[in-house]
Amino acid sequence: MTSLLSFLNVSKRYPDGGRAVLVLDRVSLEVDAGVSVGVYGARRSGKSTLLRLAAGIALPDSGTIRFDGRDITQMTGGERGRLLRGEMAFMCAADWRANPGETVVDHVATSLGSEGLTMREARRRAMHVLDRVEIGAAGAHEPTIALSAAESVRVMLARALARNPRLLVLDEPALFPNLSERDGFYAMLRSAARERNMALLVASEEMASLQGFNVLISIADGELISTEARATVVSLPGRRRAGTERPGR
Amino acid sequence: MRATVAETQGQDVGTIRQNVLVAVLSSLAGSAPTRPRRGAMASVSAEKTRWMRGPSTPLRGALLGLLLERPGHGGDLANRLSVRLGETWRVDTNDVYRLLEQLENTGLAASRDEPKRNNNRRTHLVYYPTEQTPEALTLWMETLLPREPVRLGLQAKLSVARQQDAPRVLIALKAYERECLVLARLVLPTDGSARSWTALCMDCTREAVYAQLQVEIDWATRTRRRINEFMERSQ
Numbered sequence: 001m002t003s004l005l006s007f008l009n010v011s012k013r014y015p016d017g018g019r020a021v022l023v024l025d026r027v028s029l030e031v032d033a034g035v036s037v038g039v040y041g042a043r044r045s046g047k048s049t050l051l052r053l054a055a056g057i058a059l060p061d062s063g064t065i066r067f068d069g070r071d072i073t074q075m076t077g078g079e080r081g082r083l084l085r086g087e088m089a090f091m092c093a094a095d096w097r098a099n100p101g102e103t104v105v106d107h108v109a110t111s112l113g114s115e116g117l118t119m120r121e122a123r124r125r126a127m128h129v130l131d132r133v134e135i136g137a138a139g140a141h142e143p144t145i146a147l148s149a150a151e152s153v154r155v156m157l158a159r160a161l162a163r164n165p166r167l168l169v170l171d172e173p174a175l176f177p178n179l180s181e182r183d184g185f186y187a188m189l190r191s192a193a194r195e196r197n198m199a200l201l202v203a204s205e206e207m208a209s210l211q212g213f214n215v216l217i218s219i220a221d222g223e224l225i226s227t228e229a230r231a232t233v234v235s236l237p238g239r240r241r242a243g244t245e246r247p248g249r
Numbered sequence: 250m251r252a253t254v255a256e257t258q259g260q261d262v263g264t265i266r267q268n269v270l271v272a273v274l275s276s277l278a279g280s281a282p283t284r285p286r287r288g289a290m291a292s293v294s295a296e297k298t299r300w301m302r303g304p305s306t307p308l309r310g311a312l313l314g315l316l317l318e319r320p321g322h323g324g325d326l327a328n329r330l331s332v333r334l335g336e337t338w339r340v341d342t343n344d345v346y347r348l349l350e351q352l353e354n355t356g357l358a359a360s361r362d363e364p365k366r367n368n369n370r371r372t373h374l375v376y377y378p379t380e381q382t383p384e385a386l387t388l389w390m391e392t393l394l395p396r397e398p399v400r401l402g403l404q405a406k407l408s409v410a411r412q413q414d415a416p417r418v419l420i421a422l423k424a425y426e427r428e429c430l431v432l433a434r435l436v437l438p439t440d441g442s443a444r445s446w447t448a449l450c451m452d453c454t455r456e457a458v459y460a461q462l463q464v465e466i467d468w469a470t471r472t473r474r475r476i477n478e479f480m481e482r483s484q
Contacts, residue, residue: 183441
């Protein structure tokens, strides 16, 4: 069976002054449809890089990343963009942007622009999904600027769910002001994923955020350790450790 | 752990959650009835791993490492053990004598009556490594110790690891990290709507488990990084 998402020997470096920092070192990983994968790691451990590569936002230096059998690394920017607006959704709380004065329902509905829906149909679908994330009818007609931090994360989730993606990639969904809101959000996320048979790839620096996930991965120094054998690094004799190296070496 | 999960059938969700949490916490504390592990242990003759049974294995392993560094009498080894393992370990000198005797009985240490340095008329037993000691120490480094408090076992290994043991220690650290992830996955999630005091307490316990596991994983990754950096520098 083909995995929904697969990484094969993926490496990624970032320039840092005169050096290149090896963030991912020949990482292999497979995510099946409907499976939730939680990635735990400290700050600057490579979590975001892993997720941005999975979503096709960044490209690896080497290795292959496939989504439903298609090699993302060989796609054009436009093709990757379409993938990200269709079968895949990427969400990062730090990226929350909404037009001032725009209502919540319109904010969600406008994300459906590429689906060929009328605004009325888009709003209907947006209302349905907002209801799913427990933003009621009253909240849906509020301006986005009035949302609390926890509500804005729910609206971001609604925006992602509205397009029925097969894979939802969430980078540090949010730091919630209280723990019951955090737990409530993740419970909602898991149940929405189950209903839609949607795969989840979620990164957090808090283990407790990854409760109830099917697969847990820790990431550090470019390496992955997983509860599943299929998410591994390829350990070769004499492999270079993740860290810094001179460019061109 | 598996037994605990199997026993949950027919219980209400609250009890199941509580059982899993207790099992995970116990496992972290080293008292869980964990299953015996196959693998490295199975391929090695039972004779060679007999000394690795029981809760004192980390101390016995650490003593082998110290003996290989240099021979010593019981008191000296107990002192060195205390210094090496740090304040969190309670090393009893009497226990050390008993463990040395056990190691001698299994052929991993040998003792000789020697005069005391400051009093030639009196003697004490000085323990030496045997031909089997290096192999036993290497084997211990490679062996997962599921019946022991794993973190303590790892700490003991680290305290006496030789530089050539670095790859084995790295493997043990990765295995521990994975074990922590597996434990985290066992904890049943909450929906964040703790409506009763009992549910709230369970949520707090769950938070404790995650916090503990997070600390353990962070420690393991930092330790791996330190070892890797050292090995890279010394190449």
